[in-house]
Amino acid sequence: MPDGEMSTACREGILGREPRLTIFERSRPGRGAAATPALDVPDKPLDEVVPAALRRTRPARLPEVAEVDIVRHFTNLSALNYGVDNGAYPLGSCTMKYNPRVNERAATLEGFRGLHPYQPESLAQGALELLYTLEGWLCEIAGLARATLQPAAGAHGELTGLLLMRAAHEARGRAPRRIVIPDTAHGTNPASVIMAGYDPVAVSSDARGGVDMDRLREIVAEGDIAGLMLTNPSTLGLFEEHILEIAELVHGAGGLLYYDGANSNAVLGISRPGDMGFDIVHFNTHKTFSTPHGGGGPGAGPIVVGEELVPFLPVPTVEKRDDGTYYLDHDRPRSIGKVRTFYGNVGVLVRAYAYIRALGPDGLRRVSERAVLNANYVLAGLRDLFDVPFERRCMHEFVVSATPLREHGVRAMDVAKRLLDHGVHPPTTYFPLIVDEALMVEPTETESRESLDRIVEAFRTVAREAAEDPEMVCAAPHTLPVRRLDEASAARKPVVRQRFPEDEGAAAS
Amino acid sequence: MAAESYPQDLKYYKEHDWVRLEGDEAVFGITWFAQDALGEIVYADLPDVGDTVTAGAPYGELESVKAVSDVFAPLSGEITDVNAVLEDEPQLVNEDCYGEGWILRVRLSDQAELESLMDAEAYQKFLAEA
Numbered sequence: 022m023p024d025g026e027m028s029t030a031c032r033e034g035i036l037g038r039e040p041r042l043t044i045f046e047r048s049r050p051g052r053g054a055a056a057t058p059a060l061d062v063p064d065k066p067l068d069e070v071v072p073a074a075l076r077r078t079r080p081a082r083l084p085e086v087a088e089v090d091i092v093r094h095f096t097n098l099s100a101l102n103y104g105v106d107n108g109a110y111p112l113g114s115c116t117m118k119y120n121p122r123v124n125e126r127a128a129t130l131e132g133f134r135g136l137h138p139y140q141p142e143s144l145a146q147g148a149l150e151l152l153y154t155l156e157g158w159l160c161e162i163a164g165l166a167r168a169t170l171q172p173a174a175g176a177h178g179e180l181t182g183l184l185l186m187r188a189a190h191e192a193r194g195r196a197p198r199r200i201v202i203p204d205t206a207h208g209t210n211p212a213s214v215i216m217a218g219y220d221p222v223a224v225s226s227d228a229r230g231g232v233d234m235d236r237l238r239e240i241v242a243e244g245d246i247a248g249l250m251l252t253n254p255s256t257l258g259l260f261e262e263h264i265l266e267i268a269e270l271v272h273g274a275g276g277l278l279y280y281d282g283a284n285s286n287a288v289l290g291i292s293r294p295g296d297m298g299f300d301i302v303h304f305n306t307h308k309t310f311s312t313p314h315g316g317g318g319p320g321a322g323p324i325v326v327g328e329e330l331v332p333f334l335p336v337p338t339v340e341k342r343d344d345g346t347y348y349l350d351h352d353r354p355r356s357i358g359k360v361r362t363f364y365g366n367v368g369v370l371v372r373a374y375a376y377i378r379a380l381g382p383d384g385l386r387r388v389s390e391r392a393v394l395n396a397n398y399v400l401a402g403l404r405d406l407f408d409v410p411f412e413r414r415c416m417h418e419f420v421v422s423a424t425p426l427r428e429h430g431v432r433a434m435d436v437a438k439r440l441l442d443h444g445v446h447p448p449t450t451y452f453p454l455i456v457d458e459a460l461m462v463e464p465t466e467t468e469s470r471e472s473l474d475r476i477v478e479a480f481r482t483v484a485r486e487a488a489e490d491p492e493m494v495c496a497a498p499h500t501l502p503v504r505r506l507d508e509a510s511a512a513r514k515p516v517v518r519q520r521f522p523e524d525e526g527a528a529a530s
Numbered sequence: 531m532a533a534e535s536y537p538q539d540l541k542y543y544k545e546h547d548w549v550r551l552e553g554d555e556a557v558f559g560i561t562w563f564a565q566d567a568l569g570e571i572v573y574a575d576l577p578d579v580g581d582t583v584t585a586g587a588p589y590g591e592l593e594s595v596k597a598v599s600d601v602f603a604p605l606s607g608e609i610t611d612v613n614a615v616l617e618d619e620p621q622l623v624n625e626d627c628y629g630e631g632w633i634l635r636v637r638l639s640d641q642a643e644l645e646s647l648m649d650a651e652a653y654q655k656f657l658a659e660a
Binding site: 432434450451454507508509510513 | 569570572573593595596597620
């Protein structure tokens with residue numbers, strides 16, 4: 022039985038029998054899961070411990086449930102979730118690779134778990150050595166000089182990188198305003214440009230999905246170029262063929278090049294952003310280096326920079342003394358300052374270290390080779406059913422268009438929702454914007470051939486269903502705990518609180 | 531969703547808006563092509579009565595399952611009515627883009643701008659060339 026059917030049966034059968042109640046709805050007066058020990062200190066009047074004026078006047082409304090109810094409640098909730106530990110997750114641009122368990126083991130070693138940010142340097146030498154070593158590896162992978170591990174996520178890295186760019190321009194006595202961004206860029210790029218006080222300028226794509234060089238030349242000729250942000254391979258999963266020419270053009274105009282590392286999983290150990298001409302690079306450790314995704318963090322978006330930008334890196338940097346000990350250097354007068362409390366999300370960085378250490382240079386290269394191979398394998402299985410907007414070999418991900426299904430009234434969003442019923446996480450939809458009905462698929466290197474075959478089969482089944490029973494596809498998902506969500510209302514009028522029935526109707530105060 | 535159509539009695543603007551002229555007022559909406567390109571519309575962020583709109587400038591946003599898109603004013607003037615039903619039923623823009631899915635009613639401030647609009651035939655030619 023395919024995975025999808027099995028998980029469906031589980032959800033509807035075994036799990037479906039347990040009533041879906043909140044922990045408060047399970048509560049019954051007098052039930053509990055705690056037993057307090059007998060008092061073994063002198064009994065004191067409560068007024069002596071907490072003055073009456075500071076005590077609440079009525080007891081907190083806590084759920085009263087037995088231990089078994091708590092365990093079932095949260096176990097069943099967790100089973101409603103879907104993650105890379107459940108099955109394939111080909112969500113393009115997100116690199117949802119498996120997160121090896123050894124990373125967790127490393128991060129929970131007592132020396133890291135018990136570390137305090139104010140611990141003296143002499144008692145944190147191991148952690149400092151790890152950060153120093155990781156910085157060196159990221160520099161080697163990027164082909165650049167130094168790094169900061171502090172940014173808490175990719176977009177934070179973008180902002181930090183742009184602030185470094187500004188500092189470098191100021192040091193040169195310049196104040197250019199414009200930053201060029203391709204029309205395929207992640208939305209964070211123009212958002213970061215605005216946050217950094219620059220003006221984004223969009224450059225269109227050419228017929229092969231790369232930067233339109235004629236248009237770029239026009240934009241650069243207009244002047245005032247602070248830099249260019251580029252994802253390579255692009256969000257179309259295509260390698261930018263003109264990158265050396267682009268770098269020459271932008272550098273020639275006094276601009277700097279920023280590499281959005283979201284798609285680094287395609288090029289590890291194969292090509293280096295520094296060699297392509299980039300001056301600033303960010304890595305998303307949760308994509309490329311197998312640290313956990315989601316939940317709003319904690320994450321890490323280290324940035325790596327060329328020599329010219331090193332003096333401006335955030336403080337503190339981790340440095341090594343001649344005697345082999347490590348220290349935090351706060352004395353960097355040209356630094357842009359701090360971008361994050363303390364030293365970044367160290368626990369996440371330990372996981373990235375463990376991943377890189379386990380694989381080594383050859384292993385990282387194989388990661389990228391297999392990520393590219395897997396994407397091309399899935400694309401080959403789909404190209405007869407979907408439109409392929411750019412007929413080129415893809416890198417670690419690809420974009421196809423669901424327009425052939427439109428004659429049945431089925432759109433990319435419907436395909437995505439129906440894939441859920443088949444036990445496959447949907448691809449990214451409607452992005453990048455330049456492809457109609459875009460489905461962006463990134464299987465990652467950690468899916469086996471059998472898993473890739475199941476992904477292909479799920480897409481093919483949905484395409485067949487679109488022709489045979491489009492209404493059913495357009496009403497999907499049918500087997501999940503919730504059906505189609507009203508995402509616009511959820512975003513704008515979120516209901517984040519369920520009231521007690523007796524408080525229902527009472528105005529929020 | 532209705533079949534593709536571009537009514538003869540409407541005028542059209544290059545940002546895929548239609549205009550229905552009624553004396554010194556005009557009703558604005560988006561064309562079949564625009565609603566089809568956007569896909570299922572899930573939210574309409576519209577201005578208020580009394581606000582002014584300027585030809586060629588965005589006056590509101592339509593959010594579809596794909597993306598949030600600006601809606602452009604084909605003509606300038608003062609808003610006299612807003613289709614409040616779209617607040618709860620934005621999908622009317624998909625279901626009946628020339629009828630129930632109208633967006634604004636505007637008292638026009640510059641009749642000369644009318645010359646920049648296309649008729650149905652010219653708009654369809656514009657679509658074919660785009």
